[in-house]
Amino acid sequence: VLICRNEAEKCFIETSINxxxxSIK
Structure with a gap:
C-alpha cells in the first residue's frame, strides 16, 4: 500500500518496482 500526496512520480516509480x-516472484 502506497500513501502518496505530493510526490506522485515517486509513487509511480515505487508501484512499478513493486x-x-x-513478476520476479
Missing amino acids: SLRI
Missing part, C-alpha cells in the same frame, strides 16, 4: 518484484 510490480517488477511480483
Whole structure:
C-alpha cells in the first residue's frame, strides 16, 4: 500500500518496482 500526496512520480516509480518484484516472484 502506497500513501502518496505530493510526490506522485515517486509513487509511480515505487508501484512499478513493486510490480517488477511480483513478476520476479
